[in-house]
Amino acid sequence: MGNVFSISLSCDTTISRCWDCVAGQVIYACRLQENLADLNTALDELKERRNDVVWKVNIAVQQNLRSLNEVRGWLSRAETMINEVDALLIDGSEEIKNLCLGGSCSKNCKSTLNFSKIVTKRLRDVKDLKENGAFEVVAMEAPAAPVVERPSDSAVGLESMFNKVWSAFEQKHVGIIGLYGVGGVGKTRLLTEINNKIGDSSGGFDMVIWVVVSKGFYIGKVQDDIAKGIGLFSGIWGAKAPEEKAIDIFRIIREKKFVLLLDDIWERVDLSKVGIPVPTQENGSKLIFTTRSTEVCGQMRAHMKIQVQCLPEEEAWKLFEEHVGKDVFDSHPNIRGLAQEVANECGGLPLALITIGRAMACKNTPEEWKYTIEVLKKSANFVFPNMGDEVYPLLKFSYDSLPNDMVRSCLLYCSLFPEDYEIDKEWLIDFWIGEGFLDEHDTISEARNQGHHIIGSLIHACLLEEGVGDLYIKMHDVIRDMSLWIACTCEAEKWKFLVQAGYHLTRMPEGGRWKDIRRMSLMKNEIENLIEAPNCPNLQTLFLNDNQQLKVIHNDFFQFMRGLKVLSFSGSNRIKALPVGIAKLVSLEFLDLSYTNIRKLPIQLKALRKLKCLNLSYIYCHITIPRGLMSGFSKLRILRTRDSYLFDEAVKTNNEHLLEELQCLNHLNALSLSVRSAFALDRYLNAERLHNYTEEIGLEILKDSNQLNILSLANIKSLHTLAVTECESLVEVKMEWAGEGRMIKAQSHIQTSLIATPHCFQSLHKVFISQCSKLRDLTWLILAPNLRDVLVSECDKMEEIINKITLRQVAELVGTLTPFVTLKSLTLRYLPELQRIYRNALPFSCIKEIRVLNCPKLRRLPLNSNSANGNKISIYGEKRWWEKLEWEDESTRNAFLPCFIAI
Structure with a gap:
């Protein structure tokens, strides 16, 4: 028998699979026409969206914005898709021709099936691509380079200031730097140079952002400028709230090492509200800002405040020379010298040097320069309208x-x-x-x-x-x-100034110029007499100070000045008498006769019933004040008589009524006086009402006193200045007291009720001691905790300022007080025996300057490395004295070595 091979298939399964295949082909074939029509519609919609996006991108490009990468990528994909689908639609017309049986079958089933699948997929792809092209933002400002170099004018004159700022910028612990100074001094120019230097350096900063803030800024504007610098600015950006903008800025910047340069800020900019992380040593970022106010530096918590000052003479000349041009100087040999005078009138202000330099760039004759100097001394504006x-x-x-x-x-x-x-x-x-x-x-x-x-x-x-x-x-x-x-x-209507101060005038300006003037200053001239009666009904202020040739004031000079409120003759020391016509100044409230030689005040001054301030200080002749005159100034609030011969031996005679009259003035609120005898001091100390408003006391030429109990002045609560001068007999300043709430006995032999505390002289700010040749110390100064200025001069036997033994004697009164905590200025001059200021180092937390001259035995200052608390301090002295100075340790010496200025 041979082999037998047998296959058995289910008829139902075979029929089912064949039907599915035929049915699928029929479905694709039936839908092909529909899908092609949908694909054509979708393609049109994609093209419309593509065109819209291209239009938006073109507008953005015109605004110097850069299209986003995702937008450029989508446009590329859209263009490819459009080309492919256009070709597919052309092929689709051929596929339609192959359909038969009403479009339900194809002559080439396999080809039609594949093509139908491609159309279906492309339809999905076109729809998806179209949806992906719905961009809210198509472009943004391109992120700037880490540093954008800014155009800069000449930096002539800024070299030393630039080096100072750059040195601070390079210090790691300095994150915030404030540059402050007057407008026009070159702050913005300096900031520009810093910006450009950062670009040349290898500091490793990721970005440098420049923002002009200006007065009246708002957070959104600052945020917008920062966004442009870091690539955040776009159409949707403007619709965001400041809080959202701050979050976006912070998200970008927090991981960056940045430098933020804020130009011209007038008030605190809250960095957290802007979205800026605070620059610290840890993040390595920096903030430098310019302002016109030191207060803003404090508000911004600047780690270093740097004042941009006017240029010194040499640098100012270089800047001026550059803007005038070499050709002008070569045009005449005298112009260079004249130009230096013009440059000096600009006071080192760069903006003025540049503006005036440009204005003079076409002036080629000495006459033009001379005229410029002449008028510029009066006011630059009248020569240079551009000022x-x-x-x-x-x-x-x-x-x-x-x-x-x-x-x-x-x-x-x-x-x-x-x-x-x-x-x-x-x-x-x-x-x-x-x-x-x-x-x-x-x-x-x-x-x-x-x-x-x-x-x-x-x-x-x-x-x-x-x-x-x-x-x-x-x-x-x-x-x-x-x-x-x-x-x-x-503001001419409000002010109407006429200022000719320092003009070397020998006579008054013509009366016709006075009519509408409200305030006039003729200070520091050489006017010899006041004869003409000018018509000036609107004049409120007249300064005739420092006219040292002025002798004659005509009686009628004041007759048309009934509105005058302020009159000053201070420093016109040849005036010996006032005309009775001054009584016509019925509106006068301020009269300054200091530094004159007035011998007697006319009784007619009683007509000045509105007088509030009278200055009779530094009149070095015996001045007589008629009885009843002072009490007639019922509205007088301020009386100055420092260094005048009012309260001395003569008080027993021609001015003995003065203290009584002063106590009758209900509005008197500020008094300064000098006393020149123990008798005058007794009289003053007994006039207790005057103690309430005495601000300055001078104890001068006390020939009849060898001791002074300083606590006799302790009840004068408003005393802020005390001068002890030319007291050659004074051997000791005591602090005698008998315990809290008990009576003390002053050297003047009067009894004074006093509650003695370590703050007896709480308001005392200034002390001047000079020509007291027998004084050995000033330990009592420790009772003045708020001293600001101390000057000690020409005291031949002064050995210590604060004496240790004397402190022990008054330990109960002094307590734990530290001297000179608030002191700003200490001056020591011509003290041949001075060996010590204080036994220990002092904090000197407010000190600005120490001046030492001719104190050969002073070998050590009370300083250590913690003194002055980092404040800038200047120490003036002779070089040979400084070289011999001893220091607590090497660190102290190194700390104060840069502070020395030779005199």
């Missing part, structure tokens, strides 16, 4: 930004003084009080506090400068010109 257009508006922005009209008035008032004038703070505040600028206060002390607050705010705004020590202020020349520009032009 008003370019420089002064920039500076005026600081003026406009002052808190109120009161502070603005106080600033403009300072322009009445000559250029480079050292303005005494206390004197200035008295003027402000006399003008009525300050608020109404119950006491002059409160008004003075407000005055000092205003001075501080003007210094912080860099509109005033600190003068010598802590007693004076100055106004920068360009700031002064700006103030006069405001007072004479911008």
Whole structure:
């Protein structure tokens, strides 16, 4: 038998599989036309979306934005898909021709089946691709390079300041640096140089962001500028709330090592609200900002505050020379010298140097330069109109930004003084009080506090400068010109200044110029007489200070000045008498006769019933005040008689009534006086009502006293200045007391009730001791915990300032007080026996300067490495003295070595 091969198939299964195959082909064939139509529609929709995205991208490109990678990728895929589907649709028309039996069958079933599957897949792909192209954002600003170099003007004159800032920038522990200074001093230029230097350095920063903040900023604007710098800015960005923006910025920046440069900030910028991590040593990031206010530096918690100051003379000249141009200097041999005078008038302010330098770039004759110098000394604005257009508006922005009209008035008032004038703070505040600028206060002390607050705010705004020590202020020349520009032009109706201070005038300006003037300053001239009676009904202030040739004041000079409120003859020392016509100044509230030689006040002054302030200080002749005159000044609030011969031996005769009359003045609130005898001191100490408002006392030429119990002055609670001078007989200043609440016996033999405490002289700020040749120490100074200024001069036997043995004797009174905690200035001059200031090192937490001259035995200062608490301190002295100085240790020496300035 042969092999038998047998296969058995189920008929039902075979029929079923065949039917499925035929049915599938029929379904694909039936749907092919429908799918092709859907694919064509989907393709049109994809093309529409592609066109929309391309349109958005083109608009973004025009805005210097960069399309996103995902958008560019989608457009590429869409273009490929469109081309493929276009070809597929063309092939589809051929496949349709192969269909028969009403489209339910194909002449080439296999081909039609495969093609139908491809169409179905492409239909899904086109729909998916179209959905993926629904972009909310198609482009963003391209992330900037780590540092974008910024265009910069010449950096001439900035070299030393730049090096100082860059040195601070490189210190790891310094994360925040504040650059402050007056407008136009070059802060932005300096910041630009820092920005560009970072780009050249290898600091490893991931990004450097520059933002101009300016006054009246809002968080969103700062965030937008930062977003542009880090590539976050886009269409949807603008719709986000500041809180959302802060989160986005923080998300990008927190992992980066960044430098943020904020230019021109006027108030604190809250970094957390912006989204900026605080720069620290740990994250290595940096923040540098510029401002016009030191207060902003504090608010921003700057690790280092650097004042951008006006240029010194040599650097200022280089900057000026560059903008004038070499051709001008070569045009005439005399121009260079004249140009240096013009440059000096700019006061080192870069903006003024540049603006005026450009204005002079076409002046080729000496006559033009001479004319410029002549008029520039009066006011730069009248020579250079662009100063008003370019420089002064920039500076005026600081003026406009002052808190109120009161502070603005106080600033403009300072322009009445000559250029480079050292303005005494206390004197200035008295003027402000006399003008009525300050608020109404119950006491002059409160008004003075407000005055000092205003001075501080003007210094912080860099509109005033600190003068010598802590007693004076100055106004920068360009700031002064700006103030006069405001007072004479911008606000002429309100102010109407006429200032010809320091003009070397020998006669008064023509009377016709006075008519509309409200405030006039003729200080520091050589006017010889006041004869003409000018018609000036609107005049409120007249400064005739320091006219040292002035002798004659005509009786009718004041007859048309009935609105005058402030009159000053201070420093016009040839004036010996006032005309009775001064009684016509019925509105006068402030009269300053200090540093004159007035021998007698006319009784007609009783007509000045509105007088609030009378200054008779530093009149070095015996001045007579008629009986009943002082008591007639019923509204008098301030009386100054320091260093005047009012309360001396003569008090027994022609002025014996004066103390009694002063006690009758109900509004008197501030008194300064000098006493020149034990008798005068007794009389004053018995006038207890005057103790309530005595601010300054001078004890001078006490020939009949060899001891002074300083506690006899302890009840004078408002005493802030004490001077002891030319007391050649004074051997000892005692602190005698008999315990709390008991009576003490003063050297003057009068009994005074006193509660002695370690803070007897709580308000005492200034002490001046000079020409007391027998004094050996000043240990009593420890009772004045708030001392700011101490000067000791020409005391031949002074051995110590604070004596250890004397301290032990008054230990119960002194307690644990540390001397000089608040001291700012200490001056020691011509003290041949001085060996020690204090036995231990002192904190000197507020000290700014120590001056030592001709103190050969002073071998050690009370300093250690912790003294001054990191504050900048200047130590002035002779080089040979400094070289012989002994130090507690090497670290102390190294800490104070940079502080020395040779004199």
